[in-house]
Amino acid sequence: MTLTATSLSATSRKPELTLAVIAVVGFVALAIATGGNLLSAGTLEAFFRFLAVPIVIGLSQMVVLAVGQMNLSVGALTGFCAMAAAWLMLEAGLPAPIAVLAALALGLAVGLANGILVVLTRINGFIVTLATMTIIQGLRYGVNGPDTFQGYSEGLRAFGRASILGLPAVFLVAIAVAVLVGLYFSRTVSGRKLLASGGSPFAARLSGISNDRSLITAHGLSGLLAGVAAVITVAASGSVNATIGDDLLLPSFAAPIIGGVALTGGMVSVTGTVLAAFLVRLVDVMQAQFGINPRWVDLIIGAVVLGAVLLGTVRQKLQKGST
Amino acid sequence: MTAQVESPAPPDAPPAKPRRLPLWANPRIGLVVLLVLLVALFTTLRPAFLDTRLTLTPLQSDISVYLVVGLAQLSVLSLGHMNLAVGRMAATSAFAMGLVHDKLGAGLIVSLAAGLLVGALLGALAGLIISRTGVNSFVVTLAMDFALVGLITILYASATDGVAFPTMPSGMEALRFDTFADYCMGDVCGPRIPLVVPIAIAAALLVGLFFRWSRVGREVLMTGSNMRAAELSGIPTRYRIVQAHALSGLIAALAGFLLAANNGAFSASIGDSFLLPSFLAPVLGGTLLVGGAVSVLGTALGAALTQVIYKGLNLLQFQLDQLQLYIGLVLLAALSLDRFRHVLAERRGAKL
Numbered sequence: 001m002t003l004t005a006t007s008l009s010a011t012s013r014k015p016e017l018t019l020a021v022i023a024v025v026g027f028v029a030l031a032i033a034t035g036g037n038l039l040s041a042g043t044l045e046a047f048f049r050f051l052a053v054p055i056v057i058g059l060s061q062m063v064v065l066a067v068g069q070m071n072l073s074v075g076a077l078t079g080f081c082a083m084a085a086a087w088l089m090l091e092a093g094l095p096a097p098i099a100v101l102a103a104l105a106l107g108l109a110v111g112l113a114n115g116i117l118v119v120l121t122r123i124n125g126f127i128v129t130l131a132t133m134t135i136i137q138g139l140r141y142g143v144n145g146p147d148t149f150q151g152y153s154e155g156l157r158a159f160g161r162a163s164i165l166g167l168p169a170v171f172l173v174a175i176a177v178a179v180l181v182g183l184y185f186s187r188t189v190s191g192r193k194l195l196a197s198g199g200s201p202f203a204a205r206l207s208g209i210s211n212d213r214s215l216i217t218a219h220g221l222s223g224l225l226a227g228v229a230a231v232i233t234v235a236a237s238g239s240v241n242a243t244i245g246d247d248l249l250l251p252s253f254a255a256p257i258i259g260g261v262a263l264t265g266g267m268v269s270v271t272g273t274v275l276a277a278f279l280v281r282l283v284d285v286m287q288a289q290f291g292i293n294p295r296w297v298d299l300i301i302g303a304v305v306l307g308a309v310l311l312g313t314v315r316q317k318l319q320k321g322s323t
Numbered sequence: 324m325t326a327q328v329e330s331p332a333p334p335d336a337p338p339a340k341p342r343r344l345p346l347w348a349n350p351r352i353g354l355v356v357l358l359v360l361l362v363a364l365f366t367t368l369r370p371a372f373l374d375t376r377l378t379l380t381p382l383q384s385d386i387s388v389y390l391v392v393g394l395a396q397l398s399v400l401s402l403g404h405m406n407l408a409v410g411r412m413a414a415t416s417a418f419a420m421g422l423v424h425d426k427l428g429a430g431l432i433v434s435l436a437a438g439l440l441v442g443a444l445l446g447a448l449a450g451l452i453i454s455r456t457g458v459n460s461f462v463v464t465l466a467m468d469f470a471l472v473g474l475i476t477i478l479y480a481s482a483t484d485g486v487a488f489p490t491m492p493s494g495m496e497a498l499r500f501d502t503f504a505d506y507c508m509g510d511v512c513g514p515r516i517p518l519v520v521p522i523a524i525a526a527a528l529l530v531g532l533f534f535r536w537s538r539v540g541r542e543v544l545m546t547g548s549n550m551r552a553a554e555l556s557g558i559p560t561r562y563r564i565v566q567a568h569a570l571s572g573l574i575a576a577l578a579g580f581l582l583a584a585n586n587g588a589f590s591a592s593i594g595d596s597f598l599l600p601s602f603l604a605p606v607l608g609g610t611l612l613v614g615g616a617v618s619v620l621g622t623a624l625g626a627a628l629t630q631v632i633y634k635g636l637n638l639l640q641f642q643l644d645q646l647q648l649y650i651g652l653v654l655l656a657a658l659s660l661d662r663f664r665h666v667l668a669e670r671r672g673a674k675l
Contacts, residue, residue, distance in 0.1 A: 127602065134647050138647030
């Protein structure tokens with residue numbers, strides 16, 4: 001099973017097809033079970049509005065998984081960028097577009113710092129981002145202490161509430177980001193280099209690819225995507241405080257792993273990640289619609305992650321057996 | 324106060340590094356120096372740092388808990404695996420202890436044994452899934468963490484009226500407040516060391532002995548070092564993976580018990596703060612994530628270092644955010660220095 005740089009081949013599309021079927025069936029089943037309530041304009045819009053952040057944060061994790069790394073700081077970084085953007089608008093009085101750009105730049109900078117630390121120290125990325133997560137959590141809290149920022153730029157809030165053709169604008173942004181990430185990995189030289197480094201660092205080096213540069217690029221991109229998630233959060237939620245991002249770390253892994261991205265690096269699946277985020281959101285909505293204890297959701301997602309991984313292994317074994 | 328046992332690289336370490344690293348490149352010695360410097364620094368800034376009752380006794384309790392937490396992670400790091408559910412295993416086991424005591428009226432020993440059993444079974448389950456399916460341990464234990472997080476809240480909501488059991492087995496109070504100074508034989512009283520410390524030291528000694536001398540322990544290390552070679556040498560690697568994970572769950576349960584004793588309740592929040600320290604203690608102590616080698620003494624030093632930093636910054640009245648910021652920075656610095664020293668030593672070794 002070498003899906004290294006030749007990702008998105010016929011074999012890697014299969015899990016996505018399975019996921020798509022499950023997603024459609026689940027969505028229809030839930031729509032019927034709720035007596036069509038899910039399809040009412042308000043519910044459907046809320047469904048997609050709160051799908052935007054899970055998609056982007058899943059992609060943020062996926063980018064580092066592509067080079068065989070992990071980024072434990074994605075959640076904390078999202079919170080930090082969101083707090084920084086709100087601070088720029090409220091305390092520094094800057095207009096919203098500048099605050100948005102600053103949040104993106106901050107995410108990129110912290111991500112690059114993660115990558116540079118990994119390359120310079122040669123310490124496992126898991127440990128490095130574990131340490132930077134702690135640091136960023138401190139910074140996130142330092143922006144405004146335990147207090148909440150609210151009442152910032154009307155324009156940004158309006159964008160968060162806006163919808164185009166019945167779909168929330170923030171969701172469309174998330175999809176656009178997903179398409180860009182997909183194009184990056186399938187069409188650009190830099191993206192292919194990341195996959196080559198992740199698939200086999202040794203072979204990549206022999207082909208003249210700098211693995212160090214790949215690591216830094218991947219971490220930088222991951223930080224940038226965390227910045228995008230932060231902007232979406234600020235726009236869609238209307239108020240931010242220092243707990244933003246605390247509940248994002250586990251979903252950030254759940255989406256790519258359910259979506260079929262290997263932890264060993266060398267392959268990505270944007271479609272799979274997006275579909276998996278959709279599935280997780282379905283479970284969430286199910287909980288809200290039927291008034292189930294929210295804790296069951298964690299239990300179910302845990303089981304789904306495990307189930308997805310087990311299915312993947314079984315499929316691999318079957319494929320090996322058939323060839 | 325630490326176990327005098329450490330495991331060197333396993334006998335089948337690659338022959339590429341025939342020479343031992345020089346003494347100054349030993350991460351344990353670096354940790355001791357760092358520890359001494361930090362204690363000196365904190366004492367200069369705030370003499371209360373050496374106050375036995377206020378600082379040193381609670382510090383020893385904290386170090387004990389996090390040493391055991393680190394050992395739980397170390398047990399699977401020996402394989403090159405991770406256990407992300409270490410905190411949740413501790414919480415589930417603590418729930419079992421509370422339940423057995425609260426509903427059945429069992430004593431301290433029986434409750435503890437029940438909790439340890441639950442922990443070991445959870446660990447074994449994780450190990451079984453990993454060894455049967457060959458799925459990355461990170462994913463399996465992450466999913467398990469997800470599942471247990473939900474389960475624990477549901478369990479506490481159904482078995483208690485809130486987030487904690489109202490009662491504790493008798494003897495837990497003594498573990499919480501008493502030190503050996505409270506127990507005298509005639510005029511001779513013990514030192515002011517909390518009762519949980521010997522439990523942690525015993526755990527560290529046992530784990531050290533397990534990896535150093537026991538056949539199973541050596542085979543676990545070999546499995547971690549090179550699974551294929553281990554298999555070809557006739558080691559039942561699947562079984563060893565299950566055993567190492569069961570050990571991790573068992574020790575996590577013990578950590579949960581010690582934290583419950585320190586906090587004074589079996590509560591749902593036990594284990595929430597375990598994940599980061601569980602990696603820091605062994606990694607600072609020189610245990611690698613790739614498996615094949617462990618250092619129990621290093622883990623003890625790593626746990627001590629982390630807790631000294633927490634306690635010191637706390638005493639200096641740092642705010643929560645600054646506390647996190649500085650602890651992250653100190654850890655990064657410690658890890659980088661360690662790495663730097665290692666690289667330097669390897670270069671020296673190569674020139675000789």
